[in-house]
Amino acid sequence: MQANENAIRAVVEEVLAELGKSPRQVNGNSSDPNGIPVVKNGTSFSNTAANGYSGGSGNWGVFESVDQAVAAANAAFKQLQSKSVADRCKIIQIVKDMCAQRAEEWGRKEFEETKIGRLDHKIGKLEIIKQVPGVEWLKPDCFSGDHGITLEEHAPFGVIGAITPVTHSLPTLAGNIVNMVAAGNSVIFNPHPSGKNIACEGVQAFNKAIAEAVGIENLITIIGNPTIESANGIFQHRDVKMLCVTGGPAVGRAALEARKRAVVAGPGNPPVVVDDSADLELAAKSIVAGAAFDNNLLCIGEKEVFAVQPIFDSLMDAVSRHGGYRLNAQQMDSLTKLAFGPPKEPGGHAVLNRDFVGMDAAWLAQQIGLSVPASTQILYAETDTSNPFVPEEQMMPVIPFVRARDTMHAIELAYEFEHGFGHTAIIHSRNVHAMTVMGKLMNTTLFVKNGPCMAGLGLGGEGYLSFSIATPTGEGVTNPATFARSRRCVMVDELRVV
Numbered sequence: 001m002q003a004n005e006n007a008i009r010a011v012v013e014e015v016l017a018e019l020g021k022s023p024r025q026v027n028g029n030s031s032d033p034n035g036i037p038v039v040k041n042g043t044s045f046s047n048t049a050a051n052g053y054s055g056g057s058g059n060w061g062v063f064e065s066v067d068q069a070v071a072a073a074n075a076a077f078k079q080l081q082s083k084s085v086a087d088r089c090k091i092i093q094i095v096k097d098m099c100a101q102r103a104e105e106w107g108r109k110e111f112e113e114t115k116i117g118r119l120d121h122k123i124g125k126l127e128i129i130k131q132v133p134g135v136e137w138l139k140p141d142c143f144s145g146d147h148g149i150t151l152e153e154h155a156p157f158g159v160i161g162a163i164t165p166v167t168h169s170l171p172t173l174a175g176n177i178v179n180m181v182a183a184g185n186s187v188i189f190n191p192h193p194s195g196k197n198i199a200c201e202g203v204q205a206f207n208k209a210i211a212e213a214v215g216i217e218n219l220i221t222i223i224g225n226p227t228i229e230s231a232n233g234i235f236q237h238r239d240v241k242m243l244c245v246t247g248g249p250a251v252g253r254a255a256l257e258a259r260k261r262a263v264v265a266g267p268g269n270p271p272v273v274v275d276d277s278a279d280l281e282l283a284a285k286s287i288v289a290g291a292a293f294d295n296n297l298l299c300i301g302e303k304e305v306f307a308v309q310p311i312f313d314s315l316m317d318a319v320s321r322h323g324g325y326r327l328n329a330q331q332m333d334s335l336t337k338l339a340f341g342p343p344k345e346p347g348g349h350a351v352l353n354r355d356f357v358g359m360d361a362a363w364l365a366q367q368i369g370l371s372v373p374a375s376t377q378i379l380y381a382e383t384d385t386s387n388p389f390v391p392e393e394q395m396m397p398v399i400p401f402v403r404a405r406d407t408m409h410a411i412e413l414a415y416e417f418e419h420g421f422g423h424t425a426i427i428h429s430r431n432v433h434a435m436t437v438m439g440k441l442m443n444t445t446l447f448v449k450n451g452p453c454m455a456g457l458g459l460g461g462e463g464y465l466s467f468s469i470a471t472p473t474g475e476g477v478t479n480p481a482t483f484a485r486s487r488r489c490v491m492v493d494e495l496r497v498v
């Protein structure tokens with residue numbers, strides 16, 4: 001009897017070992033019952049033995065080499081595959097809680113490093129990471145009929161290569177992690193060089209807490225000294241299965257040239273139409289709130305306004321009641337000459353002065369010798385469409401207002417100056433037909449009516465939050481399903497029990 005029990009135990013252990021589930025020691029660390037190395041508080045481990053990853057210079061996820069960072073993320077992905085959905089939830093909660101708890105500290109650090117935007121909004125953008133959807137988003141689809149049952153589920157891709165912008169370095173990174181890990185992926189980030197320190201600090205803090213909670217060390221990796229070359233290294237790496245880039249036109253084009261699936265959250269130039277049926281106080285308040293948010297760094301932020309002739313002057317007055325400072329024609333002209341250089345070739349783009357991007361309205365006014373209250377939210381002026389503030393994505397709180405003949409004219413101008421990015425458009429109107437006409441023509445990912453741009457991301461409007469809005473590639477406001485493969489599992493003729 002005893003001999004039989006021993007034999008059975010031996011067979012069970014052998015089978016479990018083959019399935020990779022036998023408890024074992026890895027590099028001196030204890031393991032959980034699934035054989036996954038467990039990191040005790042304050043200790044580190046190498047995942048070499050468990051996953052064939054042969055080390056690297058990683059420092060809680062920060063690597064100098066793309067190859068090493070991808071290898072570490074790949075090893076972590078394999079570990080995550082054998083973890084439970086509850087473990088994914090734990091990881092996501094860690095990221096959300098840390099962003100909320102350290103919003104003040106991290107927001108300040110991001111502000112001091114990037115030197116653009118507004119401190120209060122840098123903090124606010126971290127506090128709202130809790131609104132990014134996680135595993136609850138991934139609902140399976142099922143079919144049930146005479147031929148049995150079929151289930152479609154969301155499976156991970158593997159290692160995702162992600163590029164983040166300077167405009168929201170840590171918020172984009174944190175939001176991407178929530179979405180991507182919810183779907184079961186690991187990530188390698190190439191942050192913007194001007195926001196790399198805060199991005200690396202966030203990755204290290206997340207990884208330490210993740211290792212303590214679920215025993216995976218390098219679920220999030222990041223290039224410590226990011227360059228265009230390291231971005232290209234990630235784009236081309238065979239073990240990076242998917243890309244998600246958030247940035248301007250150049251990086252979007254570069255990602256689309258890589259031979260793999262790319263989710264591109266590209267640039268915008270959101271126009272605002274105000275017609276003669278609008279609630280002008282609400283329109284003015286909304287335009288100022290959206291355009292002033294983080295000094296107009298948001299890709300969804302109001303960038304130019306087309307208002308119809310009958311209400312134009314009243315709207316201009318209303319904007320000054322909500323924190324706008326109105327510039328006269330000569331002041332706007334002086335500011336334009338400083339904010340933009342001439343195009344490099346005839347008919348080309350005016351060249352944006354990066355020193356002016358994300359600066360306070362009062363600082364911008366100072367540059368033309370104008371002293372305005374520090375509390376000024378935006379500078380604004382009447383212009384025609386030839387002013388570069390209309391066609392260019394200025395990313396500063398200076399808003400041109402263009403007089404349109406009528407609603408259709410305003411909508412046509414909005415269409416022209418959105419440039420077909422398909423990103424964001426806004427209208428203030430009580431005329432449902434005007435909204436319908438504009439919505440159809442603009443064909444933008446976000447179309448906000450009667451509110452500030454942030455309402456399009458669930459902040460004061462219905463919906464959910466992401467800092468990566470995939471426009472040219474069409475995924476829209478990214479969510480966990482964006483980063484999942486759909487897989488179908490079919491049972492023929494059985495298991496329909498009704």
Ligand code: NAD
Binds near residue numbers: 190468
């Ligand atoms: P950026 O294009 O200068 O940089 C974005 C990222 O791409 C950075 O990490 C940068 O290092 C990298 N990069 C730039 N050119 C590259 C190339 N040729 N190859 C590889 N990598 C490259 O943009 P930014 O100033 O950091 O951010 C602002 C831009 O991003 C705006 O155009 C804004 O509209 C856009 N944006 C879009 C979204 C969205 O969700 N659609 C969100 C935020 C920002």
